[in-house]
Amino acid sequence: KRINISEDNKNNLGLDIGDFFPELIWVVRDFSLDKQGKSSKEYLESCLRQVDIENIEDGESKNMSREIITKNFKRRDCYTLIMPTNNEMKLRNLDNESKSTLRSEFIAEVEDMLRNIKERIFNQQNCT
Numbered sequence: 001k002r003i004n005i006s007e008d009n010k011n012n013l014g015l016d017i018g019d020f021f022p023e024l025i026w027v028v029r030d031f032s033l034d035k036q037g038k039s040s041k042e043y044l045e046s047c048l049r050q051v052d053i054e055n056i057e058d059g060e061s062k063n064m065s066r067e068i069i070t071k072n073f074k075r076r077d078c079y080t081l082i083m084p085t086n087n088e089m090k091l092r093n094l095d096n097e098s099k100s101t102l103r104s105e106f107i108a109e110v111e112d113m114l115r116n117i118k119e120r121i122f123n124q125q126n127c128t
Contacts, residue, residue, distance in 0.1 A: 024073035044078035
């Protein structure tokens, strides 16, 4: 609501508000759904598709949220991370757990995610 683009920029440069927003990185921890062979990014994009408002409760509101995300965040990605541990007590006190007590798959996913994000930041800084 607070960001405005002049009509000249909209018309002459073809800009819209989404051109000024950063990349959206959606991180879903404790992910356990079957992505049916989709990458995490493909999973996100399928979740952002419009729904049939006739058959889904509050479908109109859900579609509005999805439209706002897709319109304003043209660059987006998703990371789906498994549960850090299978031990419920450890999960409740995760802040107090050492890295060595967490699942190796979870640690690998987090390290991969951080590496990818750092590469994006580095590449963006070198492009400007």
